[in-house]
Amino acid sequence: MTAQPTTVHRTGSPHSGPPRRTRRGAPAYKRRELLLQILCVAPPCLLLLALVGYPLVQTLYLSVMKSTLIQRVPTFTGLGNFVKIFTSSSFWTVAANSVIWTASVVVLQFVLGMGAALILNRRFFGRGLLRAAVVIPWVMPGVIAGALWKLIYEPYLGPLAQILGLVGVPAQNAAWLGNASTALFAVIVVGAWKGFPLSAVMYTAAYQNVPEELREAARLDGANSWQVFRTVVLPSMAPTIRSTLVLTTVWTFNYFDLVYVLTNGGPGNSTEIFPTAIYRIAFEQVNYGVSSAYGVVSIAVLGVFTFLYLRQLNKSGSLNR
Amino acid sequence: MKKKLLGALLVGGLAASLVGCSGGGTGASGASGTSGKTLEVWDMQQSSKDINAAYAPLVKKFESDNPGTTVKVTAFPYEQYRDKVLVAMKGGTGPDVLALDQVWMAEFAAGGLISPLDDQLASSKAIKQSDFFTGAWASNQYQGKTYGVPLNADVWEQMYYNADMFRAAGLNPDAPPTTWDGWKQAADKLTKAPDQFGMSLIGCKGETSVVLTDSLLFSNGGKVVDGDHAAFNSPEDVQALDQYKKLAADAPAGTSGTCEQDAVGRFTSGKAAMLLDGSWQQDTMKTAAKFDWRIAVPPAPDGKKFVGALGGFNLAMNAKTKSSDLAFKWMEFMSQPDNQTAVNSLIPALKDVGTKFVQANRKQPDVVLNTLNGGAPRPLSPAYPAISTAEQNAIQAIIGGKSATDAAKDANTAIDQALQDLK
Numbered sequence: 001m002t003a004q005p006t007t008v009h010r011t012g013s014p015h016s017g018p019p020r021r022t023r024r025g026a027p028a029y030k031r032r033e034l035l036l037q038i039l040c041v042a043p044p045c046l047l048l049l050a051l052v053g054y055p056l057v058q059t060l061y062l063s064v065m066k067s068t069l070i071q072r073v074p075t076f077t078g079l080g081n082f083v084k085i086f087t088s089s090s091f092w093t094v095a096a097n098s099v100i101w102t103a104s105v106v107v108l109q110f111v112l113g114m115g116a117a118l119i120l121n122r123r124f125f126g127r128g129l130l131r132a133a134v135v136i137p138w139v140m141p142g143v144i145a146g147a148l149w150k151l152i153y154e155p156y157l158g159p160l161a162q163i164l165g166l167v168g169v170p171a172q173n174a175a176w177l178g179n180a181s182t183a184l185f186a187v188i189v190v191g192a193w194k195g196f197p198l199s200a201v202m203y204t205a206a207y208q209n210v211p212e213e214l215r216e217a218a219r220l221d222g223a224n225s226w227q228v229f230r231t232v233v234l235p236s237m238a239p240t241i242r243s244t245l246v247l248t249t250v251w252t253f254n255y256f257d258l259v260y261v262l263t264n265g266g267p268g269n270s271t272e273i274f275p276t277a278i279y280r281i282a283f284e285q286v287n288y289g290v291s292s293a294y295g296v297v298s299i300a301v302l303g304v305f306t307f308l309y310l311r312q313l314n315k316s317g318s319l320n321r
Numbered sequence: 322m323k324k325k326l327l328g329a330l331l332v333g334g335l336a337a338s339l340v341g342c343s344g345g346g347t348g349a350s351g352a353s354g355t356s357g358k359t360l361e362v363w364d365m366q367q368s369s370k371d372i373n374a375a376y377a378p379l380v381k382k383f384e385s386d387n388p389g390t391t392v393k394v395t396a397f398p399y400e401q402y403r404d405k406v407l408v409a410m411k412g413g414t415g416p417d418v419l420a421l422d423q424v425w426m427a428e429f430a431a432g433g434l435i436s437p438l439d440d441q442l443a444s445s446k447a448i449k450q451s452d453f454f455t456g457a458w459a460s461n462q463y464q465g466k467t468y469g470v471p472l473n474a475d476v477w478e479q480m481y482y483n484a485d486m487f488r489a490a491g492l493n494p495d496a497p498p499t500t501w502d503g504w505k506q507a508a509d510k511l512t513k514a515p516d517q518f519g520m521s522l523i524g525c526k527g528e529t530s531v532v533l534t535d536s537l538l539f540s541n542g543g544k545v546v547d548g549d550h551a552a553f554n555s556p557e558d559v560q561a562l563d564q565y566k567k568l569a570a571d572a573p574a575g576t577s578g579t580c581e582q583d584a585v586g587r588f589t590s591g592k593a594a595m596l597l598d599g600s601w602q603q604d605t606m607k608t609a610a611k612f613d614w615r616i617a618v619p620p621a622p623d624g625k626k627f628v629g630a631l632g633g634f635n636l637a638m639n640a641k642t643k644s645s646d647l648a649f650k651w652m653e654f655m656s657q658p659d660n661q662t663a664v665n666s667l668i669p670a671l672k673d674v675g676t677k678f679v680q681a682n683r684k685q686p687d688v689v690l691n692t693l694n695g696g697a698p699r700p701l702s703p704a705y706p707a708i709s710t711a712e713q714n715a716i717q718a719i720i721g722g723k724s725a726t727d728a729a730k731d732a733n734t735a736i737d738q739a740l741q742d743l744k
Contacts, residue, residue: 069407069411069428069429069431069432069434069703070428070431070432070703070743072432072433155515155573155574155575156515156573156592172515173514173515173574174574175573175574175575175577175578177575177578178574178575178576178577178578178579179574179575179577179721180577180721263578264525264526264578265526266525266526266577266578266717267577267578267717267720267721268577268714268717268718268721269714283404283407283408284403284404284706284710285706285707285710286407286411286428286432286706
């Protein structure tokens with residue numbers, strides 16, 4: 001770097017003397033800059049307030065009210081809605097389904113995403129095409145993906161039944177989506193298929209950012225590829241993995257259209273998760289009070305999870321290690 | 322300096338425009354008017370008849386009879402209809418006139434979403450109660466007032482059966498089963514899993530499985546609700562649910578996800594030999610069933626007669642409409658014989674018109690009319706959605722393997738709870 005020029009002439013130049021100060025003591029240009037910053041931040045804040053803040057407050061308000069199609073004017077009912085849902089067995093089924101659904105899909109998406117990232121980082125013929133193709137499930141609208149997999153799972157005419165028949169599996173004509181014992185599992189498979197491309201893309205980028213020198217060093221020290229992966233690659237990718245896991249957890253927990261189209265929460269309520277339950281209670285049974293109570297519980301669960309997760313990250317050295 | 326000012330102005334302008342566009346959706350005000358000149362009408366579609374196309378010439382005629390008016394009619398598939406109606410009505414953007422399922426009338430009336438029509442009906446020359454089927458008119462009553470004008474009335478259900486498959490299985494297609502035991506035996510004979518099945522049963526979460534099961538209950542002398550408490554776990558009801566369970570064993574896998582259109586598809590593709598559905602589905606059969614398809618009265622328990630579950634739609638007036646005079650004129654217009662016939666795939670609600678319609682369009686019209694006249698209504702209560710949900714859960718549980726007794730007991734508790742919540 002070149003050396004800075006020497007002292008500024010203080011006398012005789014038009015801008016001599018200290019900068020002009022206003023009565024408050026802050027320079028005028030700094031106040032203009034502050035005003036500009038406020039104006040820049042205002043639109044997103046207004047949007048957040050309108051699109052997130054208002055519905056949140058409305059949900060909290062309705063959750064302590066009795067509000068149905070017939071009870072047009074909401075009346076205060078305190079914790080009545082919460083008592084009602086916590087003492088109903090269907091709530092606990094929904095909660096259990098949501099936890100199983102979220103955990104399984106996130107884990108599967110991680111495994112599939114990481115696998116796809118590793119495979120797609122090697123050079124082979126057709127890699128470009130495969131990289132484009134792998135994104136298709138994620139880009140497909142959830143409703144169409146649901147309709148597509150409903151056809152795939154069709155017990156007699158669907159491709160899955162045909163393939164199982166060729167292989168000779170006795171359960172070839174099982175109704176995967178129609179049996180309470182297999183429906184959640186079948187829906188989880190579709191959820192993992194739908195979302196893994198996002199993880200694959202994130203992990204591909206992170207993998208490419210792992211310094212080659214570290215890997216070389218590990219290999220020189222005698223590590224085999226699995227050890228290189230475990231001790232060098234994974235820790236380097238850790239920040240991306242952590243943020244992707246948080247994102248996929250929240251998105252999966254709130255996923256509505258796929259499950260709704262596939263099973264509508266059925267059979268019974270074996271695939272009813274929080275979003276479908278809230279929709280059903282709000283719009284089919286028209287009970288805004290109870291569905292808002294479900295909503296508050298849903299937000300609380302996600303909020304607690306995110307808080308604990310981020311606190312754990314801060315403890316172990318922050319997102320940017 | 323200039324750049325910063327320009328930047329600040331742009332950002333300020335953006336913020337202002339955002340504030341401006343948030344107030345756009347609240348156009349519908351609370352006051353209802355009487356002399357609007359535009360009309361929005363909603364109807365529903367349940368078979369393959371194109372209802373939207375059927376309305377087009379009627380709209381033109383109405384507009385020319387009432388100069389200066391504009392009418393827009395939309396027909397939605399039944400499976401989505403309730404969702405659309407609820408969201409729109411609650412949000413204040415609903416149509417002026419809408420077709421409502423009979424079992425939703427009490428709920429919408431109790432919620433203040435539709436207006437009573439007694440004043441207009443008293444002075445109307447075009448609409449007379451005695452012209453309509455009794456059951457259809459009765460479904461419009463709530464707390465002594467009339468809230469709608471019947472558009473159509475129908476009954477669940479008929480039994481469709483594939484005569485070719487009957488012959489192949491050694492059964493006489495001219496003598497379909499008439500008792501529940503005979504029904505089960507026929508279904509067993511016709512089932513050669515996984516290639517063909519005896520029954521195509523509707524079991525998905527929705528009103529259609531409820532109304533089908535109700536017809537089994539009613540035929541056995543059972544009830545859903547008795548006065549203001551539940552009557553769902555009487556012995557008659559449990560026997561009927563048990564019959565449903567037996568039939569489900571002869572249906573293809575996945576009955577708990579089979580809705581009306583899926584069940585029809587199983588029948589028309591030759592996968593299942595018998596189907597329980599309403600007479601409106603004959604429109605679909607005419608084009609889609611390429612085999613010798615016949616209808617019969619569904620079997621009843623030994624010594625009893627089949628009782629169907631009544632259904633149908635009524636025209637109701639949005640309480641928030643600004644065109645109530647025009648809306649009532651539309652209802653009178655739709656109560657004219659030709660108009661009612663043109664837009665319906667369910668039986669028109671006017672007695673003469675309905676009878677002629679059935680005789681012209683349905684196989685075995687006497688069977689259809691007898692079932693219609695002998696049918697019983699589902700509970701007409703504002704709590705009906707919760708009652709229906711309880712029944713749906715029972716049906717899903719039974720398909721999933723629960724015993725009819727347990728499922729009926731749980732549903733009974735839920736129905737009692739729903740009726741209690743009303744008070």
